[in-house]
Amino acid sequence: NAGVTQTPKFQVLKTGQSMTLQCAQDMNHEYMSWYRQDPGMGLRLIHYSVGAGITDQGEVPNGYNVSRSTTEDFPLRLLSAAPSQTSVYFCASSYSREVYGYTFGSGTRLTVV
Amino acid sequence: TQLLEQSPQFLSIQEGENLTVYCNSSSVFSSLQWYRQEPGEGPVLLVTVVTGGEVKKLKRLTFQFGDARKDSSLHITAAQPGDTGLYLCAGARAYSGAGSYQLTFGKGTKLSVIP
Numbered sequence: 522n523a524g525v526t527q528t529p530k531f532q533v534l535k536t537g538q539s540m541t542l543q544c545a546q547d548m549n550h551e552y553m554s555w556y557r558q559d560p561g562m563g564l565r566l567i568h569y570s571v572g573a574g575i576t577d578q579g580e581v582p583n584g585y586n587v588s589r590s591t592t593e594d595f596p597l598r599l600l601s602a603a604p605s606q607t608s609v610y611f612c613a614s615s616y617s618r619e620v621y622g623y624t625f626g627s628g629t630r631l632t633v634v
Numbered sequence: 635t636q637l638l639e640q641s642p643q644f645l646s647i648q649e650g651e652n653l654t655v656y657c658n659s660s661s662v663f664s665s666l667q668w669y670r671q672e673p674g675e676g677p678v679l680l681v682t683v684v685t686g687g688e689v690k691k692l693k694r695l696t697f698q699f700g701d702a703r704k705d706s707s708l709h710i711t712a713a714q715p716g717d718t719g720l721y722l723c724a725g726a727r728a729y730s731g732a733g734s735y736q737l738t739f740g741k742g743t744k745l746s747v748i749p
Contacts, residue, residue, distance in 0.1 A: 525676075554736065563741040564677075564722070579736065611676050621684075622667060623737065625676030 523547050527612050527626035534602040534633045542597040542629050544612030552615040553595040554579070554623070555587065557608040564611065570595055602633045637661055638725055640740035647713055648748050655708045655743045657723035664726050666699055666706045667737065671720040713747045720744050 528543045546553065554569040566579030568587040576587050584606060586598040595614075599606060609630050613623040639658045647653055657666070665684045669677035681690050683699035683706060690697045694717075696709040710717055721744075724737040 556739075561741065564724075564737075564739040566736055566738075569736055613676070621665065621682050622679040623677075625669075625678070627674070627676050 525612055525614055525624050525626035527610075527629050529629060530627070532629060532631050534599070534631065536602060536604060536633060538602050540599050540602065542599075542610055542612075542631075544595045544597065544626060545593050546595075546612075546614040546624070547593065548614060548616065548624065549592060550614035550616045550624070551592065552617070553589070554613050555585070555595070555597045556611045556613065557581065558611060558628075559608050567597065567610075599631075604633045607631060607633045637738045638723055638740035640721075640723055640743050642743060643741065644744050644746075646746040646748065649714060650712050653710050653713055653745070655710075655721055655723075655745075656705070657707070657740055658705045659725060660704065661725070661727065662703050664703075664728075666703070667724045667726070668697055668706070668708055669722040669724065671722060671742070677722055710745075713745075715747045715749050718745055718747050 525546045551572045555567040556564040558564050565581050567581055567585050568579055570576045570589040573589050573592050576589050589595050609628050611628050612626045615623045641656045665682050667682045668680045670680055671677040681697045683697055686701045686703045688699045694711045698707050720742045722742045723740045726737055
């Protein structure tokens, strides 16, 4: 099983550019989330989804959009990249409503210059 | 305001020593999870504790959930270089009105075990 697959692994963007971070899972998990990890800040929730067609905002949603058209895929879109969005982004999925453990992808390291 | 406080932030010990990492909050969680993260990788789940006072053991690692479900500890016995990594605690609690639970992470404890 592939688990949670994130692409790309690394990305450099110029300020103002847009891009989509891809996330796919093959475990038939209903619950998926996007986190960003910054030094000294820990992991912070950006957006999450409780099933296909259902998404909601997390702690730091500004500047990001998500959609969930299928159970497998949960892409994260940066609308107009800013240097403050330089971070490592993790996608995670879980089978359980009460979150008995998330499976994380290996991350996308994004630099905005 | 950080919902989950982890301590210590950094820990460097010799192989064979014991150590304890703490995760504290003023909030009650429905469950608490511990993850280990290695450089360039995503966090990997070690354990989930659900019941107040619960103790779980994973080889040389012992996890305890506080009676009030507000805090947790991770104790490692006879640490080995392979235990080196970033240890994260995460509390699950209801988030918004969607009826879903989400994880709130502590900032982590960076452990280095020196051979």
